[in-house]
Amino acid sequence: MTKPNLLVIDDDKIYHFLVSRILDDVKAGEQFSEIHKFFSGSSALTHLKENQNSERKLILLDLNMPGMSGFEFLEALDKYEDVHKHCTVYIVTSSVNESDRARADEFSIVKGYLVKPLKKSAIENLIAQEVR
Known part of the structure; x- marks a missing residue:
């Protein structure tokens, strides 16, 4: 495989720093072909559209971002079947609102819902499920 x-x-620079530390700890460079970080849903969507290929993409997506929210990103991604079919999304959010979780579950590419702060064990479990 x-x-x-x-x-x-995610729009939060501190979150990106913390995730980078966790990814370093779990040797993510050995687990993933490439690691891309985006501070907005729109820049990530542009990247995905410009790099359409058959490579699998695992996405850690924040819901609450200015400009394009995580839900708006998912709705936009749904329109690009050639990109969408290669993506698996895990929501990573501070929202514990059940309506957010239920709405996320409506998207077929959303495989999980993780609540911040993200822990190393959550990334390890995700790698075990999606990479190995």
């Missing part, structure tokens, strides 16, 4: 690409989409 080929290694997937990892996309981290």
